[in-house]
Amino acid sequence: MLGTYIENVRKCVPLVHNITNYVTVNDVANVLLACGGSPIMSDEPEDVAEITAICGGLNINIGTLNKRSIESMFTAGKKANALNHRVLLDPVGAGASTLRTDTALKLMKEVKFDVIRGNISEIKTLARGSGTTKGVDADVADAVTEENLEDAVRFAKRFAEKSGSVAAITGAIDLVADSERCYVIRNGRPEMGKITGTGCQLSGMMTAFLVANPDHMLEAAAAAVCTMGLAGEIGFSRMQEGDGNSTYRNRIIDAIYNMDKDTLDKGANYEVR
């Protein structure tokens, strides 16, 4: 049962270093606090090695990358690897520009990631080594559906095998796979797509789950995905007439704050293929 993995986060209070975009960074910090972790942000090359050294995990998100922060991603990533910390890549917008695609691919070569979490278009771009995406959202043509699920699961496993990282591909149906097993997760609500940064928030939170469950990368990543999706369901159930995406954002973070082992065990909706 996945509830144990969030319980471990609350016990461990993992300190997570985030090199992340300035659009959603505040929500990433509050979600990390909500799930029981502790966030720290730093993206200056001269600062990141020491900051990442005092943490247990590193979350690299290329959402508003620039020359300075890219340098920091490599420096911090290598340092985290050297210290055997957990490291996650969120390749925001890979496929939308050459700089984003190339940075993500180069990071995958020079840094060992425990998990790569993105939407299906971003992960397909990384699998192909090039590609195009419609901005930071997944292309409809790429969407994982009940019809193409078999193929998508196979793709996720193969990507995990080739990259050496757990693949966490989120969308209407979420896939979290290593080379042999794939969690197919059906939590969440379509309205979550109307809130900026639920993916970024998930990546930050997932890094805390990885740190707190060092021997269970696949299950920890799946538990984080279920936590986010279930929080989306619980938050939605608390919406009232006239509420919209801003209140929904607060409700989801609140639901993560209140998530416990039992709630997650009961609400997590997944199968393993």
Next chain:
Amino acid sequence: MLGTYIENVRKCVPLVHNITNYVTVNDVANVLLACGGSPIMSDEPEDVAEITAICGGLNINIGTLNKRSIESMFTAGKKANALNHRVLLDPVGAGASTLRTDTALKLMKEVKFDVIRGNISEIKTLARGSGTTKGVDADVADAVTEENLEDAVRFAKRFAEKSGSVAAITGAIDLVADSERCYVIRNGRPEMGKITGTGCQLSGMMTAFLVANPDHMLEAAAAAVCTMGLAGEIGFSRMQEGDGNSTYRNRIIDAIYNMDKDTLDKGANYEVR
């Protein structure tokens, strides 16, 4: 009736590239999603041309400008012009510093803007080619009132004519003008001034309205102003005892999320002069 213009945004789902300040960027993203658009942020010179190419509109906001982002503004602005995308300038703090004033004026020379949206002090600074403002808020001495309305309308039209851009001047009374017609808008609430970034949010949303209504710059800009102001009224009506500016911020974004053609048609409060 202006309701059609938001309906078009929801149908078109315009992708808007924002080079904007880090203070209010998260709200800008959520407001863009609330109105039916889709946001993407990028401010690295090497990244912006490709990012803006996949979008339909570009929102340039100089609120926390720096050397790097300034370079990106010119690169992206020229690229957007070359692709005939809609482009908007929000000259935050023009008049408050030489760098801000000069950057805004230089942008106006080298980039063709469909709309320039700012407070009256900022726009007066741009009209004069120099000036001083009290920080990022309009100077009281500049305020558009019922008493000086005739003059202000004339000023707005002349600014639009000279700049070649629709002028969107927001305050207690909002003016949206091209060289011949001026929407005088009386939506909104004074308490909106106690929330950071309602102007930035409006600029992001307005860019989506421009993209979705390419043949109606003036009306689209006016519709965005009415949407924001009306959302301010609706949001305020939902405030409860003990609520303050933080809840009000959420309520306004929620109201935009729920805004439809009929609500906007009925609630928009304007005259054309």
Next chain:
Amino acid sequence: MLGTYIENVRKCVPLVHNITNYVTVNDVANVLLACGGSPIMSDEPEDVAEITAICGGLNINIGTLNKRSIESMFTAGKKANALNHRVLLDPVGAGASTLRTDTALKLMKEVKFDVIRGNISEIKTLARGSGTTKGVDADVADAVTEENLEDAVRFAKRFAEKSGSVAAITGAIDLVADSERCYVIRNGRPEMGKITGTGCQLSGMMTAFLVANPDHMLEAAAAAVCTMGLAGEIGFSRMQEGDGNSTYRNRIIDAIYNMDKDTLDKGANYEVR
């Protein structure tokens, strides 16, 4: 009574220049507006001298420092000193990295600060001239408790004397001291630690209090601490089943928005030692 000091903020509407981290900057802006101040952000070296010149106070927060913003901190700090503006330092993460510690110490040498506000681990690092902290949160071993209060008060006074700045050390028990007197404040709630940036928010708000009460640095700083803590209590009293840290964040800012002289006079919980 401390209520007078917030009343003065609402009368004066102090314009505060913030060079602050991008994690919590939006909340800092909204808290400044909530308490009656007016925020402006700028961190480009070429921009900051003019921006700080039009303000009454400068809030320097090293939370996500980089080479560019560090240069801006020195430029703005010296300019603010030359103009006799109020200046505050928030040494986020001092002790967590060499760059942070060294930057804070060098700022203290070259800029005169009216107040230095941090957690106990950060302030101890500055007192020693070096040190380690657990990320951006205070180390448990450093915590100010009823048991070590005498020593902590003595430490705060000595730090104030040596640094020439009022020391505002926040935690479960808050200490605000000059060389002779120390406010020992017992407002606040432990749940505030589950919201990112309550410290940053306090620093921004405190700067407004300093500007509006130029002859009472110690009392103004203490009043700001009581305002934040009391808002934390009031906000918590409005929490409902299912609410969490995201709603709590909104409730606290709302409570600051509604804070008046009487509420602060009645709710402030402090003694002077």
